[in-house]
Amino acid sequence: MLHVRVVCPADRTDEVLAYLRGTTGTAHLTLARGASIAPAGDLLGADVAREAVDDVLAALCDRGIDRDGGITVEPLETVLSDAADRAEEAVPGLGSDAVVWDELVGRTGEESQASASFLALLTIACLLAAIGVVTNSPVTVVGAMVVGPEFGPLAALAVGLVGRRTDLTGRALRALGLGFPLALVVTAGAAVLAEAAGLVSLSPLESADQVDFIYQVGPFSLIVALLAGAAGMLAMTSAKSAALVGVFISVTTVPAAGYAAVAATLSDWPRCLSSLAQLAVNLVGIVAAAAAVLLLRTRTYRRRGLGRRLSEG
Template sequence: MEPEVEPGPVDDVLAVLHAEPGAVHVVRLRGAAVSPPGDVVEADLARESVDGVLQQLRELGCAQHGGIVLETLDTVVSAAAERAEEAVPGEGLDAVVWDELLARTGQGARLSATFVIMLTIACLLGAIGVVTNSPVTVVGAMVLGPEFGPLAALALAAVRRDGPMARSAGLALAVGFGIAVPVTAVAAAGARAVDAIPDNALTNLSGVEFVYQVGPFSLVVALLAGVAGMVALVAGEGSGVLVGVFISVTTVPAAGFVAVAVVLRDWPRAGGSLLQLVVNVVGIVIAGTVVLLLARASRRRRGLPEHLPRRRADR
């Protein structure tokens, strides 16, 4: 962590770090910052203590007059760091660093050309996978789909009661699917016009029935995927866990199937796919929200500091 501060409050920053048992390797670089001018203070923090230290640094005005930079250290070989980990209650993997979580979900919550393009390509792949009865292509569409970012942001917005973030994530999903599904439908109509998609294309879908057949396990899978995805985001786990989550849910393939089924006027399967999409979206958001609420409740029971950054920290 590197809080950039003016010369005046630097002693207060050092006092905060010296008083924190989870802080080690504190370094002060006098006059190192050029714009804005001031000192740079570096310190290694046990993950469990990051949230509380950030709150105190904000109260000192570091975020307004300088800056606070968080970096994850993959490997630290230090006896002092080990003692700091032991001195702070809780486990590092269970600690929620709200600023870090906001940074990870905030980017995916915004509507962008990249998000729309990737979602559209994923829907097209999903439609091709369904029409060709290719589970491999459908799984590829699942991995490519970027919709988990806005869904995680909706869960975080619910916990923080953050209306702007919820609207931003909802807009990304609405516009993204609002463009991806019609584009897929137009592509399907064009393919049908040149006989690339026969009228009976949806009669034999034994390999991809899970896309439009909604059952009790559809919600169970969505809930489990939502829990796993949010836990991975909270713990800062690698992308491998999230890829597994993407493969578990059928949001993008269901959206692509809706477009194809509408073009072929297969209304029962179109309705089933749409319901599958809704079940997965709702299940992921609910599960993610519950994970974050439980994380907050756990920290409160243990008397650990917790701070949910205000809106300005999201930018």
């Protein structure tokens, strides 16, 4: 279940209270009149079954609570209550399969920012991938896959495309457009400096046969990207974040960028271009599959007010 806390203008409290009382899937309804100072109003709370949260949020937004008051949604890890059990049983479906769109938009919006931590993690991941290429170590390449934070902007791009949120798509494109070129430049520079310092010896990439899969583009490159994008978006929309680790390991976005940087320093342009093509195939495939999953979920779940609220900037 999720806890929905509402800061409500006093003139709408009775209406909101009546709605929450009559809504299937709600439990533990509370009210503290005059408890909110800024904005001024009453404070309401309700524990809501995950399957019903979208309808509740849509109804609250239809009443202007998001504009004149405030709505906060928090996950509840453990709930010991017969009332909560009855509320969950009264709503069709499973909570683990329900999509809370506002939560998804907020989460992907936060993870799509070109923050210092995002740029640092992406650069570190590319450096790890380059080390894996130079040392012919698939294990190091897998480590780079896990570290890479690129699925956040890719998921945000899919959500933005489906919801027609230009602000979200723009933010995701900026993060990717800034992050990958920066990581490539830093990785290429680090490779040159490491060789000059005698730490590594950059040899022709033909000897790195254990990591050839990074730059070899084929039908399975797209298939894996599509499956990874679908699995990643399913994990995000069903609150099964542990599955995202498997998504990171399955795709070769960051390793392809690291391989391209090393190949460029060696003037091995065929492998460099092939790695960049692998990167592009993976990025496009992930976004396409993630968007398709969102479209299917949009049609599967009844969603009052989805189009209006997703289209708001």
